[in-house]
Amino acid sequence: MTHNIQQLKKLYKTKGIEITGVTKLVGGNPKIAAVLVANGIEILADSRIENIKKMIKSGIKAQYLLLRTPSLSQVEEVVTYADISLNSELKILKELSKYALIHQTIHKVILMVELGDLREGIMPVDIDNTVKEVLELKGIDFIGIGSNLACYGGVNPDVNKMNELSSIAIHLENKFKIRLTIVSGGNSANYNWFKSSKNTGRINNLRIGESMFLGREALCRKVIPNLFTDAFTLVVEIIETKIKPSKPYGKIYQNANGKIRKIKDKGVMNRGILAIGRQDVAISGIIPKQNISILGASSDHIMIDNTKSNLNVADTVEFSLNYKALLRVLNSSYITKNIIY
Structure with missing residues (x-):
């Protein structure tokens, strides 16, 4: 910085x-x-x-x-x-x-x-x-x-x-x-x-x-030469890992975000849950540094496909963030800000 x-x-x-x-x-x-x-x-x-x-x-x-x-x-x-x-x-x-x-x-x-x-x-x-x-x-x-x-x-x-x-x-x-x-x-x-x-x-x-x-300009979000883009990292703990189906089952109505989701059936997978949700971060603005993918999120949980990484409970996932995500994270009272000099 x-x-x-x-x-x-x-x-x-x-x-x-x-x-x-x-x-x-x-x-x-x-x-x-x-x-x-x-x-x-x-x-x-x-x-x-x-x-x-x-x-x-x-x-x-x-x-x-x-x-x-x-x-x-x-x-x-x-x-x-x-x-x-x-x-x-x-x-x-x-x-x-x-x-x-x-x-x-x-x-x-x-x-x-x-x-x-x-x-x-x-x-x-x-x-x-x-x-x-x-x-x-x-x-x-x-x-x-x-x-x-x-x-x-x-x-x-x-x-x-x-x-x-x-x-x-x-x-x-x-x-x-x-x-x-x-x-x-x-x-x-x-x-x-x-x-x-x-x-x-x-x-x-x-x-x-x-x-x-x-380290970016705000018009096209391109990196400005000679600037660091990784001053901030979001670190999130895994609170559940289970082998579960990839597609919800039962009668489908609106979810917590007011949407009726159409989810493709990919068979069973190793699913993980992270201890963070939409009230803490803009989900579309975070990019995982490990080999996992985000399946979706509710207000307090992010669901991930953990099949390739096979992470365990209490392991952490690290994310880089864009402006929108960082704004939400740094203004959330539920997230600890650990400043390293």
């Missing part, structure tokens, strides 16, 4: 881009957050204020950015614990101003601009009016703009999108006679744009999580 952080910082710095370290994937784990800070990450970003509070209370010294637009019910906590927040709603911004004045502090905000992915963001046609109102809010320091792509709609943060964001930044600076200190172009999905662009314009920040932790 340390190697990945250092390599990414060095890479993006070649074109004047700073990295904000995203900790939501690791559930704001303070030990992992400490590794980011120790390797020069100055801003830690998380979508949950609870994770930010956890890192602060563990003594992690950094600037904290709330990634998700604040909930109205959490505005006071956001002002108290987060130095910066991403925003797209004036109603929320006015409440942030109110509580910043109550707590006699200055809260920094980045306005998110909608560039087509259709998650959070102010429509470009509305950005001028929004900025005008934000600049009048007391207790609020408008420090930048940002965009989010490739998360909901899968829209590519390509040169056209980044040029559009740069143009909006320049327009706002000229119109309102301000200087935006942060123009945040996106996330780990911006790697291909970065590599292919000679001129990154006004983009000077990316919010990086997946590339640091999994």
